[in-house]
Amino acid sequence: TAGITQAPTSQILAAGRSMTLRCTQDMRHNAMYWYRQDLGLGLRLIHYSNTAGTTGKGEVPDGYSVSRANTDDFPLTLASAVPSQTSVYFCASSDQAGVGDQPQHFGDGTRLSIL
């Protein structure tokens, strides 16, 4: 079973360039999330979407944008990358958005380095 697929697995990007991280899930989950994971800080929520057509800001949204045109896809865009956005990015999804009683399942992550 595929679950959640993230692409690319890793990327080196020049500062100032734009980049879209892709996330696709095949579980028909309502909710999807983007996190960044940094040493000593754990995972922090960037943006989320409770259902197709809606998005919301998480803990660290600045410099990032998302869209949710359909249930399966939730791309994360860096419009103008900065070195502080160097991180490992995880996409996650869960069923029954808004209830909070279903665990989130994670993709394998994208390792992004901004130079």
Added chain:
Amino acid sequence: EDKVVQSPLSLVVHEGDTVTLNCSYEVTNFRSLLWYKQEKKAPTFLFMLTSSGIEKKSGRLSSILDKKELFSILNITATQTGDSAVYLCAVVRGNTGKLIFGQGTTLQVKP
């Protein structure tokens, strides 16, 4: 400010040892607490706890929640080298589904 704190941050044990990982939280409108195991890539789900005092168990792993004292523990008995990983604790706030993560505990199990 909502926070989730895990301790210890790192731990080294030998195969066969029993370990206890701690997670304390201060979160507005607590909904549930989750434990994940992260090896090289994706965090994988272990347990979800919503009620105090009810132990959840899966093989050598078990976990319990204390909503009065605002903490949870994850126990691993008879540890194996395959248990080496980062263990993440996260709390769901309200009915938003949003997770607040602790920093993680890095466990190394030596042969």
